[in-house]
Amino acid sequence: xxxxxxxxxxxxxxxxxxxxxxNEVMWADPLNATRWRGTYLLDPNFTxxxxxxxxxxxxxxxxGVVLGFSDKxxxxxxxxxxxxxxxxxxxxxxxxxxxxxxxxDGWRKDGIATIxxxxxxxxxxxxxxxxxAYADALxxxxxxxxxxxxxxxxxxxxxTNYRVRGNVAPLAGKLRSEGIEVxxxxxxxxLPLLAFMEEHFPHWVPDARRVLGAIVSGGESTSTLHVATDxxxxxxxxxxxxxxxxxxxxxxxxxxxxxxxxxxxxALVAMRAQSFHSAWFLWTSDRTAKLYREHGFEEVRRFAMVxxxx
Numbered sequence: 001x002x003x004x005x006x007x008x009x010x011x012x013x014x015x016x017x018x019x020x021x022x023n024e025v026m027w028a029d030p031l032n033a034t035r036w037r038g039t040y041l042l043d044p045n046f047t048x049x050x051x052x053x054x055x056x057x058x059x060x061x062x063x064g065v066v067l068g069f070s071d072k073x074x075x076x077x078x079x080x081x082x083x084x085x086x087x088x089x090x091x092x093x094x095x096x097x098x099x100x101x102x103x104x105d106g107w108r109k110d111g112i113a114t115i116x117x118x119x120x121x122x123x124x125x126x127x128x129x130x131x132x133a134y135a136d137a138l139x140x141x142x143x144x145x146x147x148x149x150x151x152x153x154x155x156x157x158x159x160t161n162y163r164v165r166g167n168v169a170p171l172a173g174k175l176r177s178e179g180i181e182v183x184x185x186x187x188x189x190x191l192p193l194l195a196f197m198e199e200h201f202p203h204w205v206p207d208a209r210r211v212l213g214a215i216v217s218g219g220e221s222t223s224t225l226h227v228a229t230d231x232x233x234x235x236x237x238x239x240x241x242x243x244x245x246x247x248x249x250x251x252x253x254x255x256x257x258x259x260x261x262x263x264x265x266x267a268l269v270a271m272r273a274q275s276f277h278s279a280w281f282l283w284t285s286d287r288t289a290k291l292y293r294e295h296g297f298e299e300v301r302r303f304a305m306v307x308x309x310x
Contacts, residue, residue, distance in 0.1 A: 005063065005090075006055045007098055009048035017062035018053060025065065025085025028133035028301075029125045039123050040082070045069045050079075052103060054086065054095045063090040066099045069120050070112055077113040080120035085137075100144060108310045115308040117141060119283075121203040127152055127283040128303035138304055146308045154301035155292050156280040159272040162296060168265045171258040180235070180254075182262045184270070185225035187216045189234065193227060196234040196251075204247040211239045224270040228259045238263040240271050245279040264295055 010018065015033065023030045031040075040046060046069065054064030066084035081103075086096045107115065118128040129137050131151070138148075172182060185193065190212055197205050214223045228236035228250065236250035236259050245267060250259050271279055280300070284292065289299070 004057055005093075005095055006057055007052055007064075007095070007102060008055065010051040010053055011048060014053060014062065018065055021053070021062045021065050021087060022067075022083065022085075024087055026083045026125075026134075028130055029083065031125075040067065043069065043123060045072050047072075049106065050103065052099050054090075054099055056090075063087045064095045064099055066103060068103050068107075068115075070107060070110065074111075077111055079107045079112045079115045081115060081117045082120050082123075082125060085134075096140060097144070104144070104308065104310060112310055115310065117146065117306040117308070118303065119305070122206050124282075126301075126303060128305040131302050131304050133301075138306070141306055141308065144308060146306045148304050148306050150285075150305040152283050152285055152303050152305060153289060153299045154280070154282045154303070155284065155289065155297040156278055156300045157268070157292070157295065157297040158278055159268060160277050162268055162272055164265050164269065165261075165294065168262055172262045175257070175259065175262065179231045180228060180257075180259060182226060182228045182236075182259070182266055184266075185212070185215065185227050185237070189225075189227055190216065192234050193237060196237070200251055201247065201249050204249075207247055208237075208239065211241060214241075222274060224267060224274070226263055226266050226270070228254075228263055230254070236260065236263055238267040240267055240279070243271070243276050243278050243280055245271070246281045248281075260291060261294070264291065268295060 015036065019031055019033060019036060050068040050070060052066045053062050055061065056063050064086035067082040068079060069082065070079040084096065084100065104115065118124060118126050129141070131138065175182070193208065193212070194205060197208050211223045211225050214221045215225055222242045223240060225237065225239045227234050235254045238248040239246065248263065248267070250263070268279055
């Protein structure tokens with residue numbers, strides 16, 4: 001294998017070949033140059049040593065890639081693999097094993113305890129391994145010691161014929177009588193919403209900052225944000241960006257009272273008002289999927305959340 005292929009860190013000039021290989025092996029989750037540069041190459045945690053490529057020695061063609069991240073501040077002992085793969089005609093030659101083993105060995109020396117495959121929040125493409133699109137990846141990862149933790153799902157709904165469920169208006173009225181209001185977010189919500197998210201959903205703070213900036217800037221926006229308040233205190237929120245629904249969440253102390261159903265419905269109505277024809281999101285549990293199904297969402301993908309203990 002060593003005579004035919006060279007495994008090395010990413011370097012300037014690799015972009016076109018890297019993306020070409022990525023879009024073949026990660027065909028269900030393509031990357032374009034704009035997202036590659038803005039989301040990953042400019043990420044403060046990016047380092048070429050954690051973005052490895054396998055290059056065919058004679059032709060110089062990139063035949064395999066793996067994109068990894070670790071927290072350079074070392075606030076955690078975790079690392080993440082956003083995506084990986086080897087072109088089909090070059091598989092079964094030990095290339096994938098060599099790439100991931102090198103990455104794992106380096107992380108082990110740096111004190112990393114656990115590798116998560118997929119959910120590098122907030123810059124993730126997918127929350128895990130698509131069990132249908134990348135079925136071969138699961139036994140491969142298992143051979144490296146990976147353990148499957150969960151199987152979240154991705155869902156999508158048509159907004160063209162969306163109608164508010166009959167129980168939403170009475171539910172919203174009941175909540176209002178209890179001091180709970182669901183309404184569009186405003187500039188006055190910026191600081192309390194960020195404080196709410198820091199406490200309850202810290203991983204989504206960067207996403208919320210972007211959406212809040214788009215909404216309160218005064219220009220035309222393809223984003224929406226709704227908040228739920230209890231006598232003025234924020235207890236839940238739902239945001240959208242173009243056809244993407246979420247993030248979305250309610251303070252755990254308030255769950256089970258229908259607040260999420262009203263937030264979800266208001267967000268979908270706002271998306272439809274912007275002339276979007278569908279709503280989708282990448283990640284939820286089977287428990288929460290019940291709520292989404294009640295509002296017309298259907299499962300479109302299933303993922304295996306996989307950890308590799310070091």
